[in-house]
Structure formats: C-alpha cells, structure tokens
Amino acid sequence: MSPIVQGIxxxxxxxxxxxxYFYASNILLDRVIFPPKTDDQGRNIRRATMVRPWLFLLPAILALGLYLVYPVVxxxxxxxxxxxxxxxxxxxNYVQMFSEHGFRVALFNNFLWVVFVPAGATFFGLLVAQLTDRLKWGNIAKSLIFMPMAISFVGASLIWKFVYAADPDIGIINAIRDYFGAAPVDxxxxxxxNNFFIMFIMVWMQTGFAMVxxxxALRGIPEETxxxxxxxxANPxxxxxxxxxxQIAGTIVVVWTTIxxxxxxxxxxxxxxTGGNFDTEILPSYMMDYMFRDDGRATAVAFVIMVIVTPVMIWNIRQARREL
Structure with missing residues (x-):
C-alpha cells in the first residue's frame, strides 16, 4: 500500500x-448510564454533566499515558x-556517569548553552524588534532576520561551518585574519x-523567533503610557x-523559557x-555516543535530560497561562 493511501x-x-467515539459515548452516558426519564431526573442530568468532560478527555489521557508516561517510567x-x-x-549507571570526566564536561557545556543562548537570542530579538519598528523598511528587515528560522539546524550548521573554515579561501573569519597578515586558526x-562559536549559530536562528x-508585545503597549x-x-x-x-516582562520570560x-x-x-569533539560535548551528543557502546548509560543520560527539562517546561506553561 502506498504511503499516500495509508495517510488517507x-x-x-x-x-x-x-x-x-464521542457520539456513542454521549448516547451511552445519556440513555443508559444516566437516563433522564426517571424519578431522579435532575440528579442524573447533574451526574452526566460531571462525567461528560472526563469522557471526552479519556482518549487524550490514554494517549498521554501510552506515549508519555509509559516511556518515562x-x-x-x-x-x-x-x-x-x-x-x-x-x-x-548513574554513578559511573557522574564520575566520568566527559559527562561533567557535557553538563558544564549544557549550562553554558542554557545561560547564553536564551539570553543572547532574547536580547537581540528585543533590540531588533525595537529598532525595526522605527524604520520604513522595518518589515523587510524583520523578514531577513526571521529567515534563519526556516533553515534546519543541520543546514544552518553547514552554512556556519564554511564561515568558520580554517582555509582563508573559504572561511570568512580566516579571510579577514589573512588580510591583516594573521595566521589562520580553526x-x-x-x-x-569553540562552545561560544557553536552557540552563536543557535542565537542566530532563534533571534527571529524572539523578534516576532x-x-x-511592544506594539500592544498602550500609547498613553x-x-x-x-x-x-523621559528620554528614549x-x-x-x-x-x-x-510592561512586556511576562512575554520576555515566556520567550526566554521557550528558547x-x-x-x-x-x-x-x-x-x-564538531561531533562533540574538542570539549564541545553536550548531554544529547553524549547520550548519542553511548548508544553505540556496550553500556547502559545512554538511557540514564536521557532520563537526566528529562529531569533537567521538566522544571523549565513547567515554568514555561505557568508563565504562558499568566499571559492569557
């Protein structure tokens, strides 16, 4: 069977x-479990009203349990x-993992990423959003800055790999160094x-998201204030x-936590x-490395990543709800 037919x-x-499901569950609830034509009609209607939301949520709860809770446990x-x-x-596995130098390097690098990438992307996004609103060709500038969002991470990395290339005939940085007579570097x-050079790629890609x-949010600020x-x-x-x-502090926090x-x-x-070489390893690449070894630490690393991500996700959801 072709993929198109399978999709349809x-x-x-x-x-x-x-x-x-929803049609049958309503009939079952209203006509079988809590029939309205009884001596206790009002009570049955109230019971059906209380049960109905959970009946509609049941498929989502089962899906979350099957595809989220079960894999985590x-x-x-x-x-x-x-x-x-x-x-x-x-x-x-956890004891061996935390005692290994490579894991500590990956954990420290992840800390650097969490500190500098969201801060850089949010700062540049806010700066661009403020400056482009004052330009006649601001929409064109925003489109150009947003374009990296349409590129995959691999595609963006390949672009910057040419920028960082050690060959002066290819790499822009070394071409500038060669112009001033400096020796090429990698x-x-x-x-x-080197971690910051790699982090800048992520900042470059996410600045457009933060800017939009x-x-x-800036345009939603009341003009009266x-x-x-x-x-x-007051000066500018x-x-x-x-x-x-x-006035947009809540939005800034949401953008920050999302990135x-x-x-x-x-x-x-x-x-x-880099493939994680030259001390640029982060937790996901560290986990990927151990997936191909005769070792059980890959799953432990995955669980550690989940534990680190969960508080950020909860914080993000709470901040998003406050913005509604």
Missing amino acids: LTIIIGVGGCIG GSFLRSLYNRSGEEFVGLG PMQIPFW ILSA IEAAIIDG FQIFFRIKVP TFLTLKVFDIVYTM
Missing part, C-alpha cells in the same frame, strides 16, 4: 473513530539495568571558546527600559560542527 486511510479512520526502569537488560545494576579547536513575539512619559521629559532610553520593558527549552534538546548543531 489513517485520517479517515482517525477522524471517523473520534466522531464515532520504562526509560527509568531500563536505566537501572545493563545494556542487554539482563543484569540489574541499580544506580550503577575556531572549532579553540578550547572553551516581542515585536507584537508612552505619551505620558514623553510629557514628563528611559522610555524603553522603564516604560516598555516592564531555553529548545536549547536543552539541541543536538544537530554540535553533532554537525
């Missing part, structure tokens, strides 16, 4: 199944065994700083930092640029 059948069966239990799953090692092999969200500040003698810097930024959540899951950029 899946849509038909899925949509038809949902419609059939299963992954944790799997991390307590060796690679073959035959020998129970308890927390041995930015990807400079200890510690923050630009909409800005006019009042101008009348009181005071208007921006004391009037505008406090943080994405940063914690990044893998493609590091793998494409």
